Amino acid sequence: MIEVKNLSRIYNLGKIKVNALRGINLVIRDKTVTSIMGKSGSGKSTLLRQLGLLDYPTSGEILIDGKPVQKLDDAKRGRFRLSLLGYVFQEYALLTELTAEENVYLPGMMLGKNGADFRERAGELLEVVGLGDRKTHLPRELSGGEQQRVAIARALINQPKYIFADEPTANLDTLSSRTVMETLVRLNRELGVTVLFVSHDPDDKQYATEHVFLKDGEVTNAYL
Amino acid sequence: MRISNWIHSLKTGLFLAFRGIRRGNKTIQILTVSMLLLVFLNLVLPRALLRGLINTVNGKLVTLMTSNVTIAPPKSQAVFADVDTIEAAARATDGVDSVTAQQKIAVQISADGNSTTYGTQVVEPAEYTQVFEIQKYMKQGSFLAADDQNKIVLGVQVAGDNNANLDFYATSLRTVQVGDKVTVSFNNGKAAEFTVKGIFDSDFSQGDTRSFISREDYARINPTAAAQTSIINVKLKKGYSEDQVMASFNSLNLGVVVDKWQNQAGVLRSVTKTFDVVIILLQLIALIVGSITIYIVTFVDLNNKRKQIGIQRAIGISSATLVVNYVIRGIVYAVIGNLFGLVAYLFVLVPWERLHPFKFPFGIVFLEVNGSYLVQVFGVLFTIAVISSAIPTWRAIKIKILDAIWGN
Numbered sequence: 001m002i003e004v005k006n007l008s009r010i011y012n013l014g015k016i017k018v019n020a021l022r023g024i025n026l027v028i029r030d031k032t033v034t035s036i037m038g039k040s041g042s043g044k045s046t047l048l049r050q051l052g053l054l055d056y057p058t059s060g061e062i063l064i065d066g067k068p069v070q071k072l073d074d075a076k077r078g079r080f081r082l083s084l085l086g087y088v089f090q091e092y093a094l095l096t097e098l099t100a101e102e103n104v105y106l107p108g109m110m111l112g113k114n115g116a117d118f119r120e121r122a123g124e125l126l127e128v129v130g131l132g133d134r135k136t137h138l139p140r141e142l143s144g145g146e147q148q149r150v151a152i153a154r155a156l157i158n159q160p161k162y163i164f165a166d167e168p169t170a171n172l173d174t175l176s177s178r179t180v181m182e183t184l185v186r187l188n189r190e191l192g193v194t195v196l197f198v199s200h201d202p203d204d205k206q207y208a209t210e211h212v213f214l215k216d217g218e219v220t221n222a223y224l
Numbered sequence: 225m226r227i228s229n230w231i232h233s234l235k236t237g238l239f240l241a242f243r244g245i246r247r248g249n250k251t252i253q254i255l256t257v258s259m260l261l262l263v264f265l266n267l268v269l270p271r272a273l274l275r276g277l278i279n280t281v282n283g284k285l286v287t288l289m290t291s292n293v294t295i296a297p298p299k300s301q302a303v304f305a306d307v308d309t310i311e312a313a314a315r316a317t318d319g320v321d322s323v324t325a326q327q328k329i330a331v332q333i334s335a336d337g338n339s340t341t342y343g344t345q346v347v348e349p350a351e352y353t354q355v356f357e358i359q360k361y362m363k364q365g366s367f368l369a370a371d372d373q374n375k376i377v378l379g380v381q382v383a384g385d386n387n388a389n390l391d392f393y394a395t396s397l398r399t400v401q402v403g404d405k406v407t408v409s410f411n412n413g414k415a416a417e418f419t420v421k422g423i424f425d426s427d428f429s430q431g432d433t434r435s436f437i438s439r440e441d442y443a444r445i446n447p448t449a450a451a452q453t454s455i456i457n458v459k460l461k462k463g464y465s466e467d468q469v470m471a472s473f474n475s476l477n478l479g480v481v482v483d484k485w486q487n488q489a490g491v492l493r494s495v496t497k498t499f500d501v502v503i504i505l506l507q508l509i510a511l512i513v514g515s516i517t518i519y520i521v522t523f524v525d526l527n528n529k530r531k532q533i534g535i536q537r538a539i540g541i542s543s544a545t546l547v548v549n550y551v552i553r554g555i556v557y558a559v560i561g562n563l564f565g566l567v568a569y570l571f572v573l574v575p576w577e578r579l580h581p582f583k584f585p586f587g588i589v590f591l592e593v594n595g596s597y598l599v600q601v602f603g604v605l606f607t608i609a610v611i612s613s614a615i616p617t618w619r620a621i622k623i624k625i626l627d628a629i630w631g632n
Contacts, residue, residue, distance in 0.1 A: 109236045
């Protein structure tokens, strides 16, 4: 379970202070699919980055499985992300010099999993996301949708409890978008992974079981 | 961090590095390796050339003018009191190959209205050619032999050799050739006609202003002075140092002045010292230029990979892994660049230069091949590559993950 208590994030842009998040309070229950929705600039990606430990909040508290994580240093955050969280970026954030399979099993290497095991698992995950025949392809040889699905498979390699997806379909066509979102939902159902995704597309609401709406850095509605 | 974590970081770093090298942009890789090759050659070539020049100068100095060690009479005497004893002691010293005694006398040599006053060397031809290699530089004719009578050997700068391009042509005999007669006027007022037996050209102007007559000939002209010797030249066996032999000889306490060739080099000594300073300056500049070049290339490459670094950090790749990743790349490029540089130097440039050697006023110069220096250059560039990769990587790691990914 993820608990967010009075979370704020202020960006200092020169002399201007931008309140991206204003006292957010939230509880994300395990094994749910939660959509974080809102207009551009509402703070939804900022919120997800705080939960994904990619950024530091200005104030407030984030508890992941009861553990406060907002003040962890970079190294500990890295280990935390590696073992417990999977993150899918809006852009297809794959490593260009690695094949699809290598991109997927790279985080596994960091945890020192058995080489053959994590390669096998990477292959399985690529099958799960429908790319079993694209293992040896480099990112530049894959379409946007395929790259995003590789990124999802990578996010799953260390069997994380949580997956955070930041507008995962923003750069995809309709068919690819649907495939990606259905993949996330299927992973939730089949593997019990808790999924949080950010979207500004109202159609994506259908994939979530819980919904959080943000406006100007504040939660306006939450159906949890 | 636990040891197992370090091992995973190292393994992952190596994995990323070698995948990156295998699949990286080949044009950038070729340019990087080429740049490192040029940095290597830039560090090696000027030094090799100047050291080759110094070696040529020193080699000629030793084999044509000073020998390895010189023995002079005590400072209070102009000539040896008992040259035979000193020569015998020198010959018996461990490490001595051969010994010759000589004296330089003031003479005027004239031919066809031209004259020179460079003086001449009075030598024992057989001994002299054991210690020195003048006979290898004969341009015409040959060097003196033991049974020669009234024969003289002239340096090309003395004979003139009909070559107006010679450094000292104006003060030479200008047109003298082998077989010509020259008149030698000695300081005891006597003059004698000598036949030019040979003309040598060592490409070493300072040495080519000399001339040689035999002690036997000089004894006929000036019997008292012919027995006098002002210097003994000693050639060492290979593997012996001047200091070693000098220490052995000095332990005999013969009351003579023993010196090594370096101290006899005169103006050439300061020339070679200047070259040494120039070499250090050139190396320093090459090293700074090389370091900055390697740093810039690595920095630009890493700057282009900032997003990739951000992604790696976002998915949990540790800082240590990232440093290993990019440092290993730097090391691999440095090793390949240096190896290519080494191969280019040893198997292309040096053999080519052996076939087409550089010609300097001092003679032919060969590029020096100094194994320990090549290893040093290798080590230095290796270290620079490590530092030049580690610093920009470390800086890139310090950037916030999101800034790295979004390119802020």
